[in-house]
Amino acid sequence: MAAANYIVAKRNVAFQSIAFFLLILLVAMPLADFLTVYARDAGISSIERFSIVYRAVMLLLLIILNSLLIRKSQILLWASFIFSGLSIAINLLLADASMESVGENFLLLIKFYLIFLFYNVFAEIVKNRYLPINRLVKTFTLIIFAYTLSIPIGAIFDISSFQFYANDRWGVKGIIISGNEMSGFLIIALAWALLAKKSIFKIILVLLTALAMMLSGTKAAFLGLVLLLTGYFWANGGIKRLFYAAPTALLFLFICSLLVYMKSERVRLEVENTFAYFNYQFSNQAEGSILTLGLSGRNIKLYNVYNDIFSNRPWTLFTGGYPIADYSIEMDFFDLLILAGPVSFFIYAVFWVKQWRDKNSFNKAAANASRFKLVFLVAFISLSFFGGHMLYSAVAAPFLAMLIIKFQYYNQKVNA
Template sequence: MKNNSLKNNIRILFIDNFLSILLITFFCSEAYGKTVAFSNETTILQSSIKLVVLIYLVIDVLINYKKKNYLITVTLLSLFFIIGQYIIPNSYSSESIILFSKYLFPLFLFLYFNCHTLNKKSVNYLFKVFELIIILNSLLVILGVLFDISIFETYQFARFGYNGLLRTSSTSTYFYIISLFYFLYTYREHFFSKWKSIFVFIVCLFVGTKSIYLGLGAIILAFLFLKIRAKKQRYILGILLILVFSVIGYLLFFEFGKFNQIRESNGIISSILSYRDQLFLNKTLPNISENWGPVNYLLGGFNDISSRSQLDFIDILHFWGIIGGIFYLITYYKLYVTFYINKIALFCIVFLIFIIFFAGNFFTYSTIPIYLLIIREVFLKSKTNANNEHSNK
């Protein structure tokens, strides 16, 4: 009996803190992956961990999830993938199967945590772990800037930017944008009077991605709307901020620096999208025209990893087709948004969607849905506190 009780307690402890365990494990594996890549070596550790976690998620969801309609939805998406692969040449490659599993990972992760909700103690522990990782990685960014440490660079000798132990520029962008919104939602009008949020805001200046700078502007705008109550003052400050960032944008893209050089040689669109438009025109469209039939336009069909445009909404349609892509996006949204969308949450969601239009890998990086679940817990906690305050009045 004691052994059974101990096993049951360990199981409950594991489930309650599973998101924290995933956060620590994936961050450490990503850090290890960056270290190995910096040494020009390869490792299967990251992919192996993700595969094991995905298998566990699938098994648990199949056993415990009660709302079978979402399981039917995932089955339909799998059927779309099978059909799309069946009717294109060079189908069922290891690349396409791996990418398929990456697309499914966030869906099963959301399904799992919709089934196994976190208690208050687990949520508070999760927030502490997340903040610790944010501060730790941000300290490494500062060290990278001060001592020019190559391994902490965002772009590995290509252009300025430091992202600590985060492996890619895309991961860095979403990690720090979500971190900014996490602290904004936590501190609200006290955002610029708390050392953690101030520190992270400053660190974002050194990450070096265009989307991060847009994120800083978005945070300032959201903060001013929280801080200033008078509508007239809000509009005036909003207009001033837009003008300031327009001037900064003009200087970056038309006067000096790397982005100006890209604009002069390849045009403003290539400069804004970091050549992703060239990938779309030279890789994605030719791949579609050469391999797709009528059914593929509806259900997708993918056989070449190099044909991705790195523009996420385009890549969704490239992989899943029009019907499959819309189906996937609706499923992703419904599984994730289980909280009341107030103004700050809406602003966060809209801004992330805006960034996804110009960036890639949002739907296929396994760490990003973990960060999304963390900020979802912030939104859910805020709703709970608001309900408690209302009931106490």
């Protein structure tokens, strides 16, 4: 018994130390991403891929921490991950694909599962009180604030390295390296801000995040903004509040965006370019199809990929292992389905939804938070079905995992 207690104690000490280091890396993540964004714009190749190495270290720490946890309840989940990984390797090696292609597709699979790795660590920290949960939530709030603030700053001060679409169209990504992953992060950030306790800082964070979503220029961020704001007012006041509060909030945000538009010459130019861009895309690439324009051509990608599957590798419909990273559909549902296979996809979906189960005692505040959580899940899953980089995002994964914790412990003074 003494030996067993000693082993458990050593494991806890090791977990605490490594988890503390991981949290330090998370806190410094905005700085790491800023350095990479700056290096790309300045052409400094030596630090341009710094964020990749940075996140590789974080992934290594996550793997070590999860190996220390060994959750029996997740054996099926990780067995499905291993099966999918083997399927990817076997299918690509038999097709004489390069090791680079195998690595890229396996990395994409890992990105889908990052949410579980982060959630397990955060849940263990909260469960064993290695760090007060309120402090953990405040730490993440500051990180979210840093990422979100960079977007309006990039728009107001015309910072070229913070732009998403260069001069082609309107869009600012701030210090988020991959603009494709920006929408998922901002939707999570808005939900996080709306869950905060009533204060001046909450108002500032909500307005800042909403403004960033409008400045981002992505369709998913616009839709997420409308869905979450209307859903929040419904969850906290019913239909009556929804009809007068949501339009007022959206009008206010429109006025704020208009002020930024008037302040920044670059933004004005990019808005004009955006209209020209979509007009060109509608007439040429979309061939007059509103659906193709709205999905940014993803429906065409979907057709091309499944046509290739039916013609050349139909077995991947059952085993997974299709090299989707080589030609991504960018619709999370279909990407994961043919990358992991239907069985692993089903297991993944069950465990993903299971993480969101309530742990709150029933009262009015918890009931409102639970309704808002339902709104968030419907919005997030719907947008991940029609778009990409929602479920697989190295940027959004830790914040989505921590948002689950915030929802689960909403009543325990963590809504900071």
